[in-house]
Amino acid sequence: MEFVTQHAVLVVSLVKIAVLLFVVMTALAYLTWFERKVVARIQSRWGPYYVGAHGLLQPLADGLKFLFKEDVTPPAADKLLYVMAPFLALALALTALALIPFGPPSVQVLGQSVFIVANSNIGLLFLFAITSIGVYGVALAGWSSNSKYPLLGGLRSSAQMISYEVSLTLSVVGVLLLAGSFSFNGIIASQAGYYHHANFIPRWYVIPQIVGFLCYITAAIAETNRIPFDLPEAETELVAGFHTEYSSFKFAMFFMAEYANMITVSCLATILFFGGWLSPFPDTWTWQLYLPGALLILTGIYCGYDTVREMRGIAQLQFAVVTLLALGIGVICLIPAVMPVIQGLFWFVAKVVCFLFFYVWIRGTLPRFRYDQLMSFGWKLLLPVSLANLVATAFVLAVRHG
Amino acid sequence: MSLPLIVFFICALIAVVGAILLIVSREPIHSALSLILVMMALAVLYLLLGAEFIAAVQIIVYAGAIMVLFVFVIMVLNAGEEERTNWSRIAKFAGLPLGFFLLMWMAHWMADAAIGRTVANSGGGTTVAFSTVELSKLLFTKYLFPFEATSILILIAILGALVLAKREN
Structure with a gap:
């Protein structure tokens, strides 16, 4: 016990990292399920259905499949870099999540804030630093495979990420000017409150920075190599792009890195433009405290209904488990001591899930860009617009503050 | 430690x-x-x-x-x-002693500076604040001219690169 109190920072940090890693890994797995289900619905299909109830065990089956597949290394590959690239991609993608505050800093254990692993004064800059070197995972994978399609994919990704990173960074500077802080907690805290004349509209930066937000969300999709900007892995042109030669778990690592990046980018959009863990409703609306618990219990009741309706025995069992989990966590969320603590987390996760849905929605809707369209869009439209937004914001601020 | x-x-x-x-x-x-x-x-x-x-x-x-x-x-x-050419071998023989000399010279120079700084600090010298706000204030007041001059220099370099690239086409 003495050790724990002496090294509170170390112990609490390690516990937080372990919990975050577990939650994120599970979230990544179920994000693939979510994406397949949503895209299937958009395309009028069922999506994964047979492995578990509503395909809920599909991510587990996929993970096992990846583990047991043969791990092939091309003989002409640069061995060291070939092995390093997927590790680099995944490690950097996960590191970025350490900087994200998932809830208010006021919730503390042993004097440590619970919902953030690394609370930095310049969190935003560090996040950009980590994402800016994330390109090496993709570029090196393409180069080290020593094969023509991966090389083309790697080239495309480095050119694309360099181009869109400029717009990504510039689109965020407007928010920085308004908030006057690089720290995520500072940026979120400065979005608290409501507009004077309409005291139900929260002072989120998405309203004054709508142009910046649109630029950010576009550049963010490009940064994470997602459709319609997934040219590095365009399967109709490049087989599978930069990870053509990768198999087994190394391929899975690229896959996980992509989804982790998606989560990071969604978290960042939530923090910068949608008030992070702040509730959209005024504090006086006290019924909102019951919202997380009530939603979970409703989910539980719905799953309970499915349990009764389900015909397959094994699926029925899984539905029963999900029902009990949802009801149990829902009841815990309604305990008066727990209720205020999870509010921030609930709103943060809710907003991030909305963004993830948006991502999947885009994927199900838009076709891929052509390469020259991608470049001219990035440099000739996105960059000038985000620059103009920055100049306009600076001008308005300068006028307002004299 | x-x-x-x-x-x-x-x-x-x-x-x-x-x-x-x-x-x-x-x-x-x-x-x-x-x-x-x-x-x-x-x-x-x-x-x-x-x-x-x-x-x-x-x-x-x-x-x-x-x-x-x-x-x-x-x-x-x-x-x-x-590829290794004759010139690169010459560079190796000339470069090693020269590099060593440069390293020693820099170490000597930095050691001097470090001694100077400890003397200044023990005499109640102010510590340098590294916060971003302080940095930007310095950058836009005291060091405004070098800052702007650098940005123009970089702009000229970009234009120069563009001109060179265009000419080859």
Whole structure:
């Protein structure tokens, strides 16, 4: 016990990292399920259905499949870099999540804030630093495979990420000017409150920075190599792009890195433009405290209904488990001591899930860009617009503050 | 030994090993990656000095932008292993003593400066604040002219590169 109190920072940090890693890994797995289900619905299909109830065990089956597949290394590959690239991609993608505050800093254990692993004064800059070197995972994978399609994919990704990173960074500077802080907690805290004349509209930066937000969300999709900007892995042109030669778990690592990046980018959009863990409703609306618990219990009741309706025995069992989990966590969320603590987390996760849905929605809707369209869009439209937004914001601020 | 000191020695070692690998490795892409390693280690050293902003910018600008371009060019050219010529052997013989001399000279110069600084600090000198706000204030007041001059210099360099690239076409 003495050790724990002496090294509170170390112990609490390690516990937080372990919990975050577990939650994120599970979230990544179920994000693939979510994406397949949503895209299937958009395309009028069922999506994964047979492995578990509503395909809920599909991510587990996929993970096992990846583990047991043969791990092939091309003989002409640069061995060291070939092995390093997927590790680099995944490690950097996960590191970025350490900087994200998932809830208010006021919730503390042993004097440590619970919902953030690394609370930095310049969190935003560090996040950009980590994402800016994330390109090496993709570029090196393409180069080290020593094969023509991966090389083309790697080239495309480095050119694309360099181009869109400029717009990504510039689109965020407007928010920085308004908030006057690089720290995520500072940026979120400065979005608290409501507009004077309409005291139900929260002072989120998405309203004054709508142009910046649109630029950010576009550049963010490009940064994470997602459709319609997934040219590095365009399967109709490049087989599978930069990870053509990768198999087994190394391929899975690229896959996980992509989804982790998606989560990071969604978290960042939530923090910068949608008030992070702040509730959209005024504090006086006290019924909102019951919202997380009530939603979970409703989910539980719905799953309970499915349990009764389900015909397959094994699926029925899984539905029963999900029902009990949802009801149990829902009841815990309604305990008066727990209720205020999870509010921030609930709103943060809710907003991030909305963004993830948006991502999947885009994927199900838009076709891929052509390469020259991608470049001219990035440099000739996105960059000038985000620059103009920055100049306009600076001008308005300068006028307002004299 | 305190934790910052341990981190310092680890990062210093990484930086030195990276720098040696940069020169020794014959594949251009390995050299480029070693250079990135050096930059990352340097960024950690800046962090240890309390210069958070410089550390982040070091990674964003050098490791995240400039070196990506280096790697990009190496990949486009598909550059193979370096060749050793007679000149490169001469460079090795002349370069080693010269490099050693430069290192000694720098060490001597820095040791002098360090002694000077400790003397100034013991005399009640003010400590330098490294916060981003302080940095930007200095940058836009005291160092405004060098700052703007640098930006114009970079602009001219970009234009020059464009002109050169156009002419070859």
